[in-house]
Amino acid sequence: MSRFFDLTQLPDASGHFGPYGGRFVSETLSFALEELDKIYASLKHDPDFQAEFDRDLTHYVGRPSPLYHAERWSREIGGAQIWLKREDLNHTGAHKVNNTIGQALLAKRSGKPRVIAETGAGQHGVATATVAARLGLECEVYMGAEDVERQKLNVYRMRLLGAKVVPVESGSRTLKDAMNEALRDWVTNVDNTFYIIGTVAGPHPYPMLVRDFNAVAGREARRQSLEQIGRLPDALVACVGGGSNAMGLFYPFVEDDEVAMYGVEAGGDGLATGRHAAPLTANAPRGVLHGNRTYLMSDEGGQIADTHSVSAGLDYPGVGPEHALWKDVGRVEYVAADDHEVLAAFRELTRVEGIMPALESAHALAHAKKLAASLPRDKHIVVNLSGRGDKDIHTVAKIDGIEF
Amino acid sequence: MNQHANRIDRRFAALKAAGRKALIPYITAGDPAPAHTVDFMHACVEAGADVIELGVPFSDPMADGPVIQKACERALLHGTRLSHVLEMVAAFRERDAETPVVLMGYLNPIERMGYAAFARQARDAGVDGVLAVDMPPEEMGENAALFADHGLQSIFLLAPTTSEQRATTICHHGQGYLYYVSLKGVTGAATLDAEAVGSQLASLRALTELPLCVGFGIRDGATAAAIGRVADGVIVGSALVGRIAERADAPETIPQALREILGEMRTALDRDARA
Ligand SMILES: Cc1ncc(COP(=O)(O)O)c(C=O)c1O
Numbered sequence: 001m002s003r004f005f006d007l008t009q010l011p012d013a014s015g016h017f018g019p020y021g022g023r024f025v026s027e028t029l030s031f032a033l034e035e036l037d038k039i040y041a042s043l044k045h046d047p048d049f050q051a052e053f054d055r056d057l058t059h060y061v062g063r064p065s066p067l068y069h070a071e072r073w074s075r076e077i078g079g080a081q082i083w084l085k086r087e088d089l090n091h092t093g094a095h096k097v098n099n100t101i102g103q104a105l106l107a108k109r110s111g112k113p114r115v116i117a118e119t120g121a122g123q124h125g126v127a128t129a130t131v132a133a134r135l136g137l138e139c140e141v142y143m144g145a146e147d148v149e150r151q152k153l154n155v156y157r158m159r160l161l162g163a164k165v166v167p168v169e170s171g172s173r174t175l176k177d178a179m180n181e182a183l184r185d186w187v188t189n190v191d192n193t194f195y196i197i198g199t200v201a202g203p204h205p206y207p208m209l210v211r212d213f214n215a216v217a218g219r220e221a222r223r224q225s226l227e228q229i230g231r232l233p234d235a236l237v238a239c240v241g242g243g244s245n246a247m248g249l250f251y252p253f254v255e256d257d258e259v260a261m262y263g264v265e266a267g268g269d270g271l272a273t274g275r276h277a278a279p280l281t282a283n284a285p286r287g288v289l290h291g292n293r294t295y296l297m298s299d300e301g302g303q304i305a306d307t308h309s310v311s312a313g314l315d316y317p318g319v320g321p322e323h324a325l326w327k328d329v330g331r332v333e334y335v336a337a338d339d340h341e342v343l344a345a346f347r348e349l350t351r352v353e354g355i356m357p358a359l360e361s362a363h364a365l366a367h368a369k370k371l372a373a374s375l376p377r378d379k380h381i382v383v384n385l386s387g388r389g390d391k392d393i394h395t396v397a398k399i400d401g402i403e404f
Numbered sequence: 405m406n407q408h409a410n411r412i413d414r415r416f417a418a419l420k421a422a423g424r425k426a427l428i429p430y431i432t433a434g435d436p437a438p439a440h441t442v443d444f445m446h447a448c449v450e451a452g453a454d455v456i457e458l459g460v461p462f463s464d465p466m467a468d469g470p471v472i473q474k475a476c477e478r479a480l481l482h483g484t485r486l487s488h489v490l491e492m493v494a495a496f497r498e499r500d501a502e503t504p505v506v507l508m509g510y511l512n513p514i515e516r517m518g519y520a521a522f523a524r525q526a527r528d529a530g531v532d533g534v535l536a537v538d539m540p541p542e543e544m545g546e547n548a549a550l551f552a553d554h555g556l557q558s559i560f561l562l563a564p565t566t567s568e569q570r571a572t573t574i575c576h577h578g579q580g581y582l583y584y585v586s587l588k589g590v591t592g593a594a595t596l597d598a599e600a601v602g603s604q605l606a607s608l609r610a611l612t613e614l615p616l617c618v619g620f621g622i623r624d625g626a627t628a629a630a631i632g633r634v635a636d637g638v639i640v641g642s643a644l645v646g647r648i649a650e651r652a653d654a655p656e657t658i659p660q661a662l663r664e665i666l667g668e669m670r671t672a673l674d675r676d677a678r679a
Contacts, residue, residue, distance in 0.1 A: 188589040
């Protein structure tokens with residue numbers, strides 16, 4: 001597939017990834033976004049800022065995270081070797097903290113005393129509440145009422161950390177509604193509030209800076225592959241909600257043409273049922289929501305569609321704009337895993353390797369299993385194990401008919 | 405102003421000549437049910453509306469407070485889509501060829517219909533302007549020319565946070581009138597500082613000849629008059645939509661309620677203009 005874009009040089013100055021991305025926001029927020037753009041541009045290549053970021057990642061988050069060879073699982077599957085990038089071992093239990101550490105440093109430089117966030121699974125909310133606690137910032141987290149119910153553990157964690165969790169009752173009561181409410185808060189309190197967006201979506205410059213902060217995982221994985229495998233892997237696999245853990249793993253490999261990449265979306269009840277959250281795989285039409293243009297699930301009248309997934313963190317009708325472009329140019333193949341396959345992968349990794357993955361990450365595992373089975377033993381697949389599964393024990397127990 | 409100028413330009417020229425201020429009601433199309441919208445539009449005109457902002461309901465109205473969010477929900481419950489809103493405008497035009505109509509809402513319904521199809525259908529229905537809250541001039545691209553070719557004016561927002569540099573860009577691209585958002589917040593927020601608005605508008609006047617209209621926080625005759633003293637027009641949304649909501653079970657009483665509140669604002673604005 002020929003490429004018309006240099007994928008290492010995006011977004012352009014106005015925040016576009018080809019036809020995607022941009023800054024589709026109401027006027028009140030434009031100034032704050034321009035300001036953020038300037039702050040980030042001045043710090044991106046500032047050695048002091050980078051050193052502070054690296055120091056926090058090392059001593060607070062516990063990086064680098066290991067690249068673990070899942071030997072027993074690979075043997076059982078009987079195909080390619082599966083390696084797990086252990087983002088679940090980060091402080092707070094997911095990749096999300098890489099980004100919140102970075103954005104918290106930006107918040108500090110901007111001098112704003114208050115941070116807000118949206119969250120689905122609660123991992124981004126927890127990671128935001130964590131950095132807010134550490135920096136002494138006031139923190140408010142918006143969360144869909146349905147997600148408050150299915151991610152109770154994380155809700156209480158956030159409260160212990162001193163954050164205020166606001167259940168959002170409007171719309172589908174999930175992640176997109178939480179983001180609407182966070183935007184309403186921001187437009188009201190923009191003078192004193194920094195909005196920490198949790199994925200590579202939202203208006204420019206968020207998709208870029210969230211990508212950059214998460215790319216530490218891909219840089220490490222690339223180096224670790226060379227050391228531990230002796231060469232680059234044959235494939236990368238990551239789940240895609242908004243797409244931050246996938247982008248973080250993929251981005252440092254974008255020019256390594258021999259490395260195939262698979263982004264795994266939430267298939268929900270199955271693509272054929274329409275009850276899913278897989279805009280890329282299902283070829284959803286182009287649309288505009290939450291400040292950017294991307295593949296977006298909506299009805300014929302342009303109303304945003306309800307999504308379905310067993311995992312709260314992937315239950316979102318859009319996807320980061322850079323992924324939209326990477327689909328179009330063919331750099332990444334986007335596929336879906338349905339709830340059934342995901343639960344099976346969750347159980348399997350737990351039993352076979354003693355690692356309980358987040359349900360989000362289990363989407364990547366479900367696809368990696370299929371991919372590994374189709375490849376010979378001397379091939380190597382790196383899977384982003386984006387988070388740990390403790391937060392999902394309630395959900396899985398409920399499916400098993402157990403109530404605590 | 406010539407015969408063929410856009411209805412919005414003609415209306416503001418006439419208002420200016422008469423020394424009057426524009427009264428611009430916003431209602432959400434399809435709220436509480438689609439059958440009523442055209443009647444409500446006529447009621448607004450009878451009470452002295454100069455321009456009608458007709459809201460296109462959207463599932464995720466992230467710049468709106470609870471009052472307009474609920475209006476969108478009621479309208480969507482009845483299946484109101486952009487294509488129906490255009491039909492309502494066409495029906496309104498059967499009896500009113502003069503009052504300008506601006507579609508207000510979010511970009512995605514237009515994006516999904518396709519810009520060319522939308523521009524054609526909106527022109528045919530008799531729409532005069534488009535205000536998509538999440539479409540700043542920088543993102544208009546070639547759609548600005550497409551809309552202009554179909555006689556649709558692009559209305560843009562200005563906010564208290566808008567820098568002078570951006571304001572210059574927006575004033576350059578704006579058509580019809582500029583919508584100054586009076587406060588940092590969502591629609592339906594309460595606090596309005598007419599003095600602060602006045603000084604902001606004064607600096608904007610240096611950048612543009614376009615009429616400056618102010619929305620957010622106008623709820624009665626007094627707030628309308630206070631803003632009318634410093635602006636070329638007032639935009640009233642949540643105060644109307646709130647009254648529609650209160651009477652959703654008795655929609656036949658809504659036109660009279662709209663006439664009352666708009667009539668109070670009209671009187672207050674005109675009294676001030678004469679004084
Ligand atoms: C563990 C984990 N993985 C993945 C995601 C999905 O987000 P993204 O696609 O931005 O990585 C989430 C979101 O909550 C998460 O908690």
